[in-house]
Amino acid sequence: MEPLERYRPIIDDFEAFLEACARPLPSVVRVNTIAASLERATAVLREEGVEFEAAAWNPHVLRLTDDAQGPGSTWVSFCGMTHGQEEVSAVPPVVLDPQPGERVWDACAAPGGKATQIAALMDDCGTVVANDSNLGRLSSLRFNAERLGASALAVTHQDARNFSLKPFDFDEFDRALVDAPCSCEGTIRKNPDALDGWSEAHLESVSGVQKGILRRAVQATREGGTVVYSTCTFAPEENEAVVDYVLDAEDCHLREIEIDLEHSPGITAWEGETYDERLERAIRLYPHQNDTGGFFVAKLEVGS
Amino acid sequence: MGENGDGDGLAENVGQRFDRLPATADERRVEGRVSREEVCTYFEERFGMPLETFEEYTFWEKGSGRIWIYAGEAPTPTSVEALGMTCLRTRQEHWKPTTDFVARFGHHATRCVIDLTREQAARFVRGEDQELPWDGDWGYLIAACELAGEREPLGVGLYVHGEFRSMVPKGRQRALE
Incomplete structure (x- = not known):
């Protein structure tokens, strides 16, 4: 983390920044609309019992809120309807x-x-x-x-x-x-x-x-x-x-x-x-x- | 230029570049190369995919018998790493569609689709062979299962002698429930 100290002058709330950097990243998938509509992909996710919430800025970006299996171990992922990103x-x-x-x-x-x-x-x-x-x-x-x-x-x-x-x-x-x-x-x-x-x-x-x-x-x-x-x-x-x-x-x-x-x-x-x-x-x-x-x-x- | 070749007799396939398929067999200039018409007819006759499905796409060969389907622009021949996706292998007795082509275009299929239960589908995506009843044609079939109330194509399997063999490539296999 030490190299990040040089950004203290340009980052607001630098302590919150450092704390966030130390936390693991949430698991996120993007719905691949080439393979399925948003409605279809989310219907399959729900049937699989995968819990998620859509990002407010982009409904195709889904945060997996309980990602015990990993984003690649789902039927939606196998079928190419989602991509871990x-x-x-x-x-x-x-x-x-x-x-x-x-x-x-x-x-x-x-x-x-x-x-x-x-x-x-x-x-x-x-x-x-x-x-x-x-x-x-x-x-x-x-x-x-x-x-x-x-x-x-x-x-x-x-x-x-x-x-x-x-x-x-x-x-x-x-x-x-x-x-x-x-x-x-x-x-x-x-x-x-x-x-x-x-x-x-x-x-x-x-x-x-x-x-x-x-x-x-x-x-x-x-x-x-x-x-x-x-x-x-x-x-x-x-x-x-x-x-x-x-x-x-x-x-x-x-x-x-x-x-x-x-x-x-x-x-x-x-x-x-x-x-x-x-x-x-x-x-x-x-x-x-x-x-x-x-x-x-x-x-x-x-x-x- | 429609296809590579000097016009006198049939040239050999050049493996390291992409050549667009000739429209019909009559326009063939390269030994053993299939035509666009043959490819579309195969998808229509074998799987019931309407010919219109492929109107906006071009077909290419790179590597002997590896056919690619592409929606973008490119001149022929061209040297790149990939154009769209591989869709079919043709230089063997029975033509074989790829898993990724079936995942992308399999929704258009109306025949030679074998509907698997979720348990059978899980075995299929793990890459396992299984004994299954099937009273249609033998050979390469599209494996599908129902996900959230709709039929979803999963990939390709080979049906022979009461056995359905998964053709899902190793890197695409998954352990799912």
């Missing part, structure tokens, strides 16, 4: 707001929870290009995409920083999600060893990769299209600093995010650095605010 990890696709028939890129898609959520939000109609550079993680992406029945989803294996659209016969996307590889500080409740090996040097190196991927996403998205940047970490070096860099380097601007979850605004100053004031439009989701993991989400529009 951390509550805040369901936020970026909602902010991206993909529409049926569009071309959407998920730059760092494995293991596929968000990519399949994007396909579901598009009624499995259009083209979702789910990319990942890590061959080992691609198999879990493919497994989840098939289990959840995402037939509009293509899987590619490229370095997102210089992603080529050559395998497709279009040359830009309508929307792109960069759920970047990060130091994962916000997953501490799920992985108690998430902070092992933490160092500021690591933040700097991973932030270079994040900048490269987000730049490519803006370049590969059409004028007026939407790019969402997210991480599961608190470090401003990996969040506001990355977006600030890309705002300067590429033709894009920040949009407001409307979501019915308690959150804090993005910050505009950190350890002597200052960022574009509009970074307050980004959102920081802390574990103590909604009893979730930690996340950062920024919404960009391409063009001026």
Whole structure:
């Protein structure tokens, strides 16, 4: 927990934050509307005797209130009607707001929870290009995409920083999600060893990769299209600093995010650095605010 | 380009890329490749899935006899890791639909669907074989059971000699009650 001390100046009620980080994460599933309607999936859950409550911000996100068996040991899960997915990890696709028939890129898609959520939000109609550079993680992406029945989803294996659209016969996307590889500080409740090996040097190196991927996403998205940047970490070096860099380097601007979850605004100053004031439009989701993991989400529009 | 091949005689299948299936057998350019028409006709004749079910989808081969169903856009041929989902294996005597295809499209099936009790269904998803009565066609069947008052397709099994063999892949098997 010690590395988290550096965030004391920017987090309200820091003690509540630390306490939340020490608690295990609630078990949450997302209803996969490719396989079943919300009514159908919840009817099967009830028949199985699984107790749940829907998240106020998203009726498709269900908190399992008595999860003795684990979210994968149910008939709904076997049939692909639900997918175990951390509550805040369901936020970026909602902010991206993909529409049926569009071309959407998920730059760092494995293991596929968000990519399949994007396909579901598009009624499995259009083209979702789910990319990942890590061959080992691609198999879990493919497994989840098939289990959840995402037939509009293509899987590619490229370095997102210089992603080529050559395998497709279009040359830009309508929307792109960069759920970047990060130091994962916000997953501490799920992985108690998430902070092992933490160092500021690591933040700097991973932030270079994040900048490269987000730049490519803006370049590969059409004028007026939407790019969402997210991480599961608190470090401003990996969040506001990355977006600030890309705002300067590429033709894009920040949009407001409307979501019915308690959150804090993005910050505009950190350890002597200052960022574009509009970074307050980004959102920081802390574990103590909604009893979730930690996340950062920024919404960009391409063009001026 | 409808399909790979040089136009003179039949070319060989190239395993590491996706090629769109020809519309009909007459347009076939690759040795042993099935056509879209044959695939849709198989799903219709074997399982009673209406041909319209697949109007918005394209079919592709990657790997010998592995057929994929895809709803998105892509040129042919193309080199990617996956296009939609595997739906059928064709380069063997009896064609075999995949578990995930059946979970996704099995609601459209009206024949060769075997209704299992919850207990039988639990054995099926654990990957077990079981003795079962069945007076329809032998071969690959869609296993289904009733969940919350509706028939739910679970996967594929092979019915021969009074025995129903689960074809649920190891990674998809679950211990359920």
